[in-house]
Amino acid sequence: QVQLVESGGGLVQAGGSLRLSCAASGRIFSSAAMGWFRQAPGKEREFVARISRSGDSTYYADSVKGRFTISRDNAKNTVYLQMNSLKPEDTAVYYCAADQYYSGRLYNPAEYDYWGQGTQVTVSS
Numbered sequence: 001q002v003q004l005v006e007s008g009g010g011l012v013q014a015g016g017s018l019r020l021s022c023a024a025s026g027r028i029f030s031s032a033a034m035g036w037f038r039q040a041p042g043k044e045r046e047f048v049a050r051i052s053r054s055g056d057s058t059y060y061a062d063s064v065k066g067r068f069t070i071s072r073d074n075a076k077n078t079v080y081l082q083m084n085s086l087k088p089e090d091t092a093v094y095y096c097a098a099d100q101y102y103s104g105r106l107y108n109p110a111e112y113d114y115w116g117q118g119t120q121v122t123v124s125s
Contacts (some may be wrong), residue, residue, distance in 0.1 A: 003024070005116055012121075014086060016086050017086065018121060019081070019082050020036070020119060020121075022036075022116055024079075028100050028114075030074045032053060033050060033098075033102065034070075036070060036094060037097060037112075038121075048081070050106055061107075067083065069081070079096060088125045096116045098113055100114070
């Protein structure tokens with residue numbers, strides 16, 4: 001059984017920064033690509049960022065490119081999302097997810113096999 005636990009969410013003013021963490025239990029972490037998604041009220045869950053198993057490749061949604069950075073520490077079974085220059089439209093519940101069985105749908109939530117419970121990020125204007 002794989003568990004993903006996010007932390008680091010909170011309330012921040014526009015222009016501020018937060019760092020989200022996602023700790024994974026189980027033995028799949030180093031063999032899984034990891035992603036971050038977010039879901040705002042009344043909206044569909046959307047892709048934010050993804051990092052390959054080794055950490056060599058990263059992918060970002062256009063809306064966060066240049067502001068957010070995804071990274072991972074395989075020794076600590078943890079993936080991070082550094083969020084800078086936050087905007088009110090970044091307000092959402094942020095979820096981390098693990099993709100163990102790659103099928104090419106990098107930006108599709110259906111690609112991912114395991115999900116955390118989510119952490120709330122609120123950016124005030």
